Amino acid sequence: MATAKPDNPVHPPPLAIGGEPSPAPFVLGPNDPRVRSLCDILTHTPTTELERVLSSCGIVPVPELVEAVLCHSYSSPASAVQFFRWSGRSLKHTPRAWNLMVDILGRNSLFDAMWDAIRSMKQEGGVLSTATFASAFGSYCAAGKIKEAVMTFEVMDRYGVSQDIVAVNSLLSAICRQDGRTADAADFFDRIKTRVPPDADTFAILFEGWEKEGNTARAKTTFGEMIIRVGWNSNNMSAYDAFLNTLVRASQPQEALKFLTVMKSNNCLPGLRFFSNALEILVKHNDANHALALWDIMVTGSGLVPDLVMFNAMISLLCNNQKIDFAFRFLDEMPFYGAFPDSLTYNAIFECLVRNKRAREAELFFREMKKNEQPLTPSNCAAAIRMFFDQFDPAAALEVWSYLMEELMIPDNESANEVLLGLAEFGRLSFATRYAEDMFNRGIELRFTVIEKLKNSFQKAGKLDCYNRITRKMKQQ
Template sequence: MKQSKRRHGRDRSPSPPSSKKHHHIHGKSPQRQIHDLGKHRPAFISYLESPNLPPKIKLICEIVASTPPLSVAKVLDDNGIRVTREDVEQVLKLSYGYPAAAVKFFRWAGHQLNDRHSPYAWNLVVDLLGKNSLFDAMWDAIKSMKEEGILSLATFASVFSSYVLGNRVDEAFMTFEVMDQYGVPRDIVALNSLLSAICREGKTEKADEFLRIAKDKIRLDADSFAILLEGWENEGNVAGAKRTFGEMVEEIGWDPRNVPAYDLFLCTLIKAPSGFHEALKFLNTMKERRCSPGMKFFGVALEDCVRKSDARGASLLWEAMTVRSDFRPDTQMYNMMISLHSHLANFDIARRYLDEMVYDGVFPDSKSYNTLFQYLVKSRKLDELSSVFTEMVKNEFLPTQANCTAAISLYLDSGDPYMAIKVWKFMVDNYQSELEETGNFLVLGLRDCNRVQEAVKYAEDMIERKIKLSSFTLSKLKQNLAKAGKGPVYDELFRKWKLR
């Protein structure tokens, strides 16, 4: 087969294999090509960010990282190092930042392994070179892999990714066009791999353009459209998503199994200014065709309703979810409904969602209760608040310190010192710090409610627990105790306070 030679920029474009045998990586040396990278060279994970490496692997990585490429083989030999195929793979994974030295290590290891590197190690070399934009050396490695009969789609998926990351999408397209000449089928799986590499990097428009050409030769599948739809969603391109969705329906029709594509499409729609209502329209259309999105869309849509305080929209979504038998809302979704209705002071509805969770096989968590608790305090719903607090403690869900403090303030302000004390006791039993402000507030509140005896009791308790009782609180208690003729009580309290 005649070798095709094309040039694009400084590096060779993808080309069919040569008849000449390549047992090593030839072409312009990586150490020379590395100067072309400049400041666009990506950051890679090295052995320094990988703790608990075996000593041998760490030593080899240190040699690769710190030795001039031409001296790598000698230093490795001088250290008497022997490697396995697995050792080579592990070192290469941690040597992306040193491509020239890594290639020298790879060649050196090949002599020990009788040139029987694993396909994975070869793929790592291809990826390592490509991610460093060393495309000449990358293609020499690919040709060597071809001669060894170990090329696979994974190799070309790496090449696609490297070209796209290097902002050379046209070369990724050309790689796809010639991959069958390297013995790897140019089929729908390969096409989807190419599309995925392009869309991941925010170049969905390019992928869409290529898809229009490729579909004349390769029949698209649901994954092809889902990949594009994910790209449009990530880029927030509603027009692109609508176009791709329409083409998908035309090409492959409606399919209840195509949940990811429906999910991605509706998630994109909802990002538009009036997208929620349009998404609901498409949701109804899908329902008529016995199709549905997945949990992701419902979660995103519910978040949108909570943000906009849209109880009606949330109810429509909830109904669309719960009529399906194949999945049920999870705890996070229930929490969003509890939050929405609590914010709107629909406490009966919020409480109903809290109670219904267990019937769907999910269970409330601390956030479920604390959200409701917070809004009950804000709305001064004392009876409901007391009931929720009791249930929380019984079910071992801790009210947050902020919620406890707010509840104590409300109870004292509303003339219910019993519940204020109950919440305070819970706080000191469950929290070890940041209790000073609330404790002083409780003591002063009990004093203001003419519960001076109890105020003194909890002031003494604070001192014993080493919770700082302020001098201001102490002076206020002194006034009341002096009026009641209980100076000795104050003196004893003051003595304890001084010794704290």
């Protein structure tokens, strides 16, 4: 197929066939002085003067120079035609130069001129190829002329080019690139499949179209036909990926899991691309149950190796769904896959323990984090301090604060306010005084509600003088 191009590109990708880009031939770069000079002539010279200026410019056209100039002439099709004719008087154009000319004309919807070029290529002999027609398919489809693209396929054999599976796939791909036109591609496929047997690429192209359009019903039908016609083959990963992605994106994860189970039994499990995409979608939908089932099918006994990003996504999802025991299981499994937990991993689990008020486990896990040099986030510090005070463990709360100040050196306002609130609630007013003075020295700001709480606590204890000392210190900052 011809690689899709934007309107009037400056430098198009190499022409391609069979659904994959062709290797790029040697092409002179735009900084070559001859290329710059000729492109400047084509851009700024009136067409009536163009041949005279080209003939007097002193530049001798050679094949790679002609190809380079044509690559930069998509926005000037009339000038490109004249340049092509002028250079053709001095050399025999390469097949690539001819194909570029066909592509320039087609991309500018100059279809009559495009066909004139194709007929001239036939007369030249040996320059027409599937790539030529793939370019025509792409141009017609980009212009919304699907019927004309199909008619172009039907006349290929008259020009000595085989209507083989590469040509079929090129046309299917060109149609499927257009929004909402996969049904037209499927109609063409239904008409041609008895004449030209499909291959795995054929179905992969259709699946990508159904995936883009979210058409799960047609995707399932196409999947059934693929199994009948080409069977199970572990090399068809792109087809399996696109089909399963269609189901997952359409919020049918249960259906995707059913097909996955069947695929696995036939040794045709998709690869990490699908696994990663599907996991991302399930995380976005906060669907922990289906994510767990997906993980078990994809990883258990398959040889697939999930990476740190995937583990972190899974652990965060499990923690968000209160499945902390599963999260610990994944944490323990990570080293076996060469994925070592980082601060994101640890903070997700710690935040879940704090949120669920599992104080003893949070305290032990916090110490493990310190041992492994995995820093807590400031928000997790503040939440942990609040939780530890609520769970009657002020020592653990102050341990977190000390860690924050001594090891992370972060003057966190939120954590500081939680420390003073907790100390006031526990009646630890001497501690509150000492910590408050240290906080003021660090430039930490206290909320009004915290100051009022301190005032009430000191007043009840008959220690307003201590409170006044704190406020004087605060005003000095």
